[in-house]
Amino acid sequence: MDLKVHYYYWLLPKVSKQTLRIMKLIAIILFAACIQVSAKGYSQISLSETNAPLQKVFQKIQKQSGYDFVSNYETLRDAGNVTVNVRNVSLENALDACLKSKPLTYVIIGKTIVVQKKVKDYINTVNNAIALEPLPPLAIEIHGRVINKKGEPLQNASVIISGSKVGTTTDRDGYFTLSAPDNKNVELEISSVGYQTKKIKVTGQSEINVTLELEVTGLSDVVVVGYGTQKKSDLTGAITTIKSDDFTKGVNTSVDDLLSGKAAGVQVVQNSSEPGGGVSISIRGASSINAGTGPLFVIDGLPIDNSAAVSGSGTEVATRSPRNPLSSINPADIASIEVLKDASAAAIYGSRGANGVVIITTKKGRSGVMKVSYNGYAGMQNIAKKIDLLTPVQYQTVLNELIDEGAAPADSKVTSIANGGTDWQSQIFQSNAVVQSHNVSLTGGAGKSNYYMSFGYFDQDGIVKSSSFQRYSARINLQTHASDNFEIGLNLNTSYSINDYAPIGFGINGESGAIYTALNFDPSLPVRDSSGKYSLSSFLDMDNPLALINGINSLGNIYRTYGTIYGKYTILPGLSAKLNLGGDILNERKDSYTSSLTRHGAPQGGIASLLQGQKSNYLVEATLAYDKKFNQHQVNAVIGATTQRFITNNTNMGARQFPSDVTGTNNLGLGTQATYSLGSNKIANRLLSYLGRVNYQYLDKYLLTASFRIDGSSRFGVNNRFGYFPSLAAAWKINEENFMKNISGLSTLKLRGSWGQTGNQAIGDYAAITTFVGGATAILDDQPIPTTAPARLPNPDLKWETTEQTDIGLDFGFLNYRISGSMDYYNKKTFNMLLNLPVPTSTGFASKLSNVGSIRNTGWEFALNTRNIDNLFKWSSNIIISTMKNKVLSLGPIEQIVTGGAGQTSDIFLIKPGLPLFSFYGYKITGIWQKGDDYSSTSDKVQAGDIKYLNTNSDKTVNADDRVPLGSSFPKFTWSFGNTFRYNNFELNVFIEGNQGAKMLNNNLVDAYFPVQFRRNRFAEPYLNRWTEGNPSGKYPSFIHPTDQGGKLVNSYTVEDASYTRIKTVTLSYFFTPKNNFISKVSVYVTGENLLTFTNYVGYDPSVNPNGNVFQRIDFNAYPLARTFMAGVSIDF
Amino acid sequence: MKSIKLFLYIGIIGIGFTFEGCKKLLDEPVYSQLAPENFLTTQPGIESVLDAAFGEGYISGYDSHSSRDIENWCTDIEWETGGGENRAATLMINFTWDASVDWMYSVMWARPYRAIRNANTVLDNVDAASLTDAQKTGYKAEARFIRALSYYHLYTWFGPIPLRKSLTDSLELPRASDTEMQSFIESELLAVIPDLPAPGKEKNYGRPNKGAAMGLLCKFYLNTKQWQKCADVAKQITDMNVYKLYPDYENLFKVENEHNSEFILVDPQIAQGDGNNYINGAFPPSFAKDPISGLTMQSNWNNWGAQYRLYDAFYNSFEQGDKRKNLILTSYVNSGGATVSLLNADNIRSFKYWPDPNAISNDHGNDIAEVRYADILLSEAESLNELNGPTQEAIDLINQVRERAGLPDLMLGSFSSKESLRAHLLLERSWEFYTEAGIRREDQIRMGTFVSSAIARGHTNAKPTMVVFPIPQAAMDANPKLVQNDGY
Secondary structure, three states, X not given: OHHHHHHHHHHOOOOOHHXXXXXXXXXXXXXXXXXXXXXXXXXXXXXXXXXXXXXXXXXHHHHXXXXXXXXXXXXXXXXXXXXXXEEEEOHHHHHHHHHOOOXXXXXXXXXXXXXXXXXXXXXXXXXXXXXXXXXXXXXEEEEEEEEEOOOOEOOOOEEEEOOOOOEEEOOOOOEEEEEEOOOOOEEEEEEOOOEOOEEEEEOOOOEEEEEEOEOOOOOOOEEEEOOEEEEHHHOOOOEEEEEHHHOOOXXXXXXXXXXXXXXXXXXXXXXXXXXXXXXXXXXXXOOOOOOOOOOEEEEOOEEEOOOOOOOOOOOOOOOOOOOOHHHHOOHHHEEEEEEEOOHHHHHHHHHHOOOOEEEEEEOOOOOEEEEEEEEEEEEEEEEOOOOOEOOHHHHHHHHHHHHHOOOOOHHHOOOOXXXXXXXXXXXXXXXXXXXXEXXXXXXXXXXXXXXXXXXXXXXXXXXXXXXXXXXXEEEEEEEEEOOOOEEEEEEEEEEEEEEEEOOOOOOOOOOOOHHHHHHHOOOOOOOEOOOOOEOOOOOOOOOOHHHHHHHEEEEEEEEEEEEEEEEEEEEEOOXXXXXXXXXXXXXXXXXXXXXXXXXXXOOOOOEEEEEEEEEEEEEEEEEEEEEEEEOOEEEEEEEEEEEEEEEEEEEEEEEEOOOOOOOHHHOHHHOOHHHOEEEEEEEEEEEEEEEEEEEEEEOOOEEEEEEEEEEEEOOOOHHHOEEEEEEEEEEEEHHHOHHHHOOOOEEEEEEEEEEEEEEEOXXXXXXXXXXXXXXXXXXXXXXXXXXXXXXXXXOOOOOOEEEEEEEEEEEEEEOOOOEEEEEEEXXXXXXXXXXXEEOOHHHOOOEEEEXXXXXXXXXXXXXXXXXXXXXXXXXXXXXXXXXXXXXXXXXXXXXXXXXXXXXXXXXXXXXXXXXXXXXXXXXXXXXXXXXXXXHHXXXXXXXXXXXXXXXXXXXXXXXXXXXXXXXXXXXXXEEEEEEEEEEOOEEEEEXXXXXXXXXXXXXXXXXXXXXXXXXXXXXXXXXXXXXXXXOOOOOOOOOOOOOOOOOOOOEOOOEEEOOEEEEEEEEEEEEEOOOOOOOOEEEEEEEEEEEEEEEOOOOOOOOEOOOOOOOOOEEOOOOOOEEEXXXXXXXXX | OHHHHHHHHHHHHHHHHHHHHHHHHHOOOOOOOEOHHHHOOOHHHHHHHHHHHHHHHOOOHHHHHHHHHHHHHOOOOEEEEOOOOHHHHHHHHOOOOOOOOHHHHHHHHHHHHXXXXXXXXXXXXXXXXXXXXXXXXXXXXXXXXXXXXXXXXXXXXXXXXXXXXXXXXXXXXXXXOHHHHHHHHHHHHHHHHHHOOOOOOOOOEOEOOHHHHHHHHHHHHHHOOOHHHHHHHHHHHHHOOOOOOOOOHHHHOOHHHXXXXXEEEEEOOOOOOOOEOHHHHHOOOOEEEOOOOOOEOOOOOOOOOOEEEEOHHHHHHOOOOOHHHHHEEOEEEEOOOOEEEOOOOOOEEEOOOOOOOOOEOOEEOOOEEEEEHHHHHHHHXXXXXXXXXXXXXXXXXXXXXXXXXXXXXXXXXXXXXXXXXXXXXXXXXXHHHOOOOOOHHHHHHHOOOHHHHHHHOOOOOOOHHHHOOOOOHHHHHHOOOOOOOOOO
16 A cells, blocks of 8 residues: 555656646635625725624625625634724725734735735735736626526525636525626626536626526535545546435335436335335345345435334234335435445445445535425325236136136036126225325524424325325434534434235235235125125135225334434544444334134134334444645545444234224233233344545546445354455546547546445344254143244354455546436455355254355446437436346355245245356246147146146156246346426426346246136136137147146246336426515426336236345235326425 | 644554454344353253254144145045145156155255254253253153154155264265164164153153154054064053054044044144144035034135045945045035035045134144054054964954954955955055055055056156155255265
8 A cells, every 4th residue: 555655656747836826826716705795985994893703894894995805714714703993994904903813814906805814925826826817907897696497596606707806606595796897898607516607798788697507417516425425526436326306206205216217236126016115225236145135224324224123914914025114214305315336435334335335315404594395295096007817707708618628626617707796906906095295394504503304294095905104204404513623413313104004915825915815816706795794705715805905904103213413523624533423213013903804813803913123223433534635635534433233122912812803902911811922032233343445636637545444243253253345446537638638528537447345244143153042832732832942053153245346437528518427337246155055954954154155246337418408498318227247156065056935836046156146947838738749758747738848858757857047037237218308497307217138927927827726816818818729829728737747837937027118207397486575486296107117027017026135026916006196396485 | 743643643542442342342142042051051941952852853733734745645545636735746646756845845854854953952962951860861762752753754755864863963964874774763762662751651742652652663663664573562562551442433533532542653733823734625615514424614714725635446445334434525515505526536535634623724733643553553463464474363453443443354264365464454554544644655665556556547657766755955955965866
């Protein structure tokens, strides 16, 4: 390291002193935030101020003299207050009196007074500058207003006369007044952070109204990185930022919804479209088999434990996908989301960085009078697509034909259809389910303090009856400068969520849930039988779908409060120390009751279970930050130490046999004592870490970042508790080079490269030690007796899974940023994988968590922003494309692992070196056996109309040896295409996204091909076009002997292509400013969500994955997708 | 600059100190799990782990249904259609099973090895625990028994397999030889018989006693064709004067009669979660009532998609008047009120495990007897026949069983040869033990009809090597020292 620094030092080119001086002056002028008011006339100065801020004193001087001041806010603030008492003195005398004891000096240039810190040769510099560029004489006054295209006034926009140092800033309402030399050939340069700088010729008029356009590049934006911030243009790593303005206007229940389709390389898959349902996110592929693959979420500096407090579902109540803990955060409070993708960005989070990091920053207070905003929306949701099942009449016809052809005994015939039959899907779906959201925020500040407060209410009914999600949330963010050197702040969020779960599980028989039964229940039956009870089929081991919906009540109550409090002390200019304390408490209680309306609840007199969980963690973090510019060198560094401890408590209890269903779970004591069950558990783990990072910039062209983290975790073996995670990155702003300067049309070009190592510790606690836990129940004296058994084969050498990633990226902008974007290539290799390594099973254990094997993920990411039309009518686009390639490189001593199961299907995935992780493993269907085929080629029991499976070897039977990989859940590429059209106050957003090449096991289709019971309903298409003698279909079998060949459930039919293109959202907005003093801005919009999906996938939704892992996609009883239409309004008061 | 340097030095030194000091922070306490050091040295600790060995070694609940199914679907008595388990069933029925059958791994391989692990945990730690010598002897005998039972199961299913006798055995063990395997099971059972309590004297119903060990030894000798030893042990069991045939075959398997003097070695089942699942598959579609017994469907019973069916040929083999046939359902009244005949479609049902009136969902409380006294009698008869050919002594033993079934005595004169009596024993055993666990497949294999009868049923994939199941693929994948059975 040392050597390298020296090396670079010697490479520094020599720069002349003169150049340095000019640069310095320019820097000073540019750096100065102008405090300037126009001249009004000449007069003698009188001041009588005691201990007043310099700024205030200068304002008085300005009023009396008409001279403008140019200075830096910090400079004046740091100089402290002044006591001055003068009467009718000259301007110079008054200024001298004010600055007498201050480390400040001033220069009068024309009618502008520049106040600056006393620097040795400052005067010379200024004089040189003056000599180089004499100022024109003064003449006229220009008034004007600066607004954005939404009509909002822009405060603190700077208005400078081109080629001079004369300028001012706009007031709160966007107004400015400026003195200009004359009214000819004057050009104003108007700029504001986040907006494109505009030049305007002032000829003849003195009233100027300027509308600034949003800066498209965002290069001057500040990006939040781990333990600090950076200018976007100075980034060396691969980081995607999503600002609140870019959030999709749709039903955004949770933070992760906001990420969907917005960041290249980030895959967001809904585990369930159920209100409050979980979401799986993966960044740049899958880098672990048994440890977690989700990214680390950091909210306002607090790394979040993103697991649910209650994961079980309760006795006899099938609910799925533990709720999304992030749903307790109100998306309306979020200012920006940063996705740290490469190792350079994520390595500062060490052992939790391997799957990428998502940094969420909430809105901060703004100084000034209180600003009140309201935004809200309401909408209607309807099912986007129903699965096409046999209608009651088709069901009767097809099943009876199958019976006639020998598929089932004659007593299974469908003899009648009661009242025209029942469409069970329609019975359990709710039309026009309401979703609404309301948020009120207050922000403002006085003196050295500011605040942001918000209250949010969100209420979503599901499109499946008896499912809903409600959230009440409140946030307060405070910031105050307790003294000049000491800043303290607080970010606090609290929320209460109520989640009504629909009973949807993985069961296939008596335990199956509402969706499965709706797809499989006998459609020839009425909803209720003649006695008024929910009808049941004696042919089916399955409850009535509506009995499940109405008879099973499962409700989660989730309380979550988290926040951070920090103090930041500036020791010296550029050096500050920060102490950050955080905490997070998540309390969840889940009540489930199966009433006597249900087939299982009735004979058991009601089944109640109550699950409670508490997850809490606390964070202590001390950092030291250093920021200094030496000539052309800029150094920015941070070091720190941090520890975080996580504690989880669980309690569960249950009872059955209640005298009445009325009390539900609210009086378990009424249940029969012999049926009581209980349990509890407590686990904890801790991280202890040390971190450091240095950013170095030379000539604002060459950027270098190095970071290091040491992480210790209680989860690992005593021998290997600490892991070391280094990273290095460099960037080169090519466009800043002289030889590039002449290339017209090039706005920016930056080459980035990074390398680093990150870790993964997302495994269970105590894997390194021997412990005894609850064992198999022994039955003694006809009673169940609890026992204890060894929990695992311990691995005291257990250590971190390491992911090494290299990233090469290019950021570019052309034609004044009309075309801009970035591309990245990454190569991510995970080794010492945390793998449940199969161990000889004669040990009584199946596996031992070990550091074995490796995986590689590679991919390209492209993001392109274009302004296609830029007139009165505007059209801009965002295009994102990411490719992904995953390959298992090694499993250590193991050749392969076959894993995965859902419903009646098992052994779904193959993990084998050379293949993508979790490749679907099954039988390839080559067609249908036809009459006249050569049946001597097989010894299997097949006849015409049966499925023909590929026999891969020379034996005459198709068995487990003939399984082949059938693709994987990794898409070849994912893409999104966002468009914004603007005309006057109207804006239209169209967001389209797609996924190409991902496979998914449609496990409901498995049930259609291999029905568990004959009298179940099935998917219509294969059955209506099935093979018969009269219709020798080459695609669909006869379904007469579906399991004669042994039920080859995972095959090239049931593993479907889940590629899709979806018009995700279309939003039309209208902005206006009402002509009153009460409301400053209004926008109204209408949005349609999930409007259209193009896919060959036959399930509810090709983008869903109820199995809970992005890369093990099994669609089984997925909660269907909703199409939503909604209207919203946002008002700033 | 000086102050910055100072600050940095202090920072570096400070961090260095905390690093050393904080390492201890990472020793997280374990709250809800037990540490072996202070747990396995106590009596409750040893007993609790021993109980876990019983919990796995006796096969209960859904697992007992799974292993029972696997063993019976490949025999000449029963088969299956429908349900989620049909995939496994089709493979077993058609003799196309391979190493991928998941129940063979999860239930029949992994579970007994967990019992062995738990038993070995007890055996490795019991001597160091604070226990009386009598306690130590008792626990050791129980642990060795449940370990021997587990090895017996593994051996009958897969042939010789890795023989793990202690936790300290090396990780990758090869398969034991057939001789090692047999002598281990035999010597272990012989060793524990003296130390186990007499039948009925065990601490709890469900713990092993002398009779259970002797009964298992008798079955082990029978299936390994050690005829003299088998006959001797059978004789000893009879001489204990504890066991006798339950007088009423039709009620023997009902949950209320499960504690009886005929069941010698029992896999206990209870309705609270670890029950007997057989009847769920035996109920025919839309079953409402059995017109003969009057049995009426209860709402707490499940009628599965899986349908457990018996071959007509088996039903037709019964002698006239055999009471044992009465537990087979041949027609029923369905929920529409129609009477449905199950005959002549290989669709008759065994109602041997008569539904438990207090069943909870899938789970019925009927215990599964692995060794019944009737089996001891017939095993002795078979051994005597194999040793000496048909004798009156052997015929008398068989007649004890036939008498209870309401059948006339056999006559010695009816059997001209060892082979003819053997053939009758195979039939007699099918009538006596149909749809019970762990009997028919072993009987057919022992008497050499397992493969031939499959081919006769049309399953041309059946091969002589299929008398043992393949070592499950997951077990093969995990241990490179394992060699797969021939033919797989």
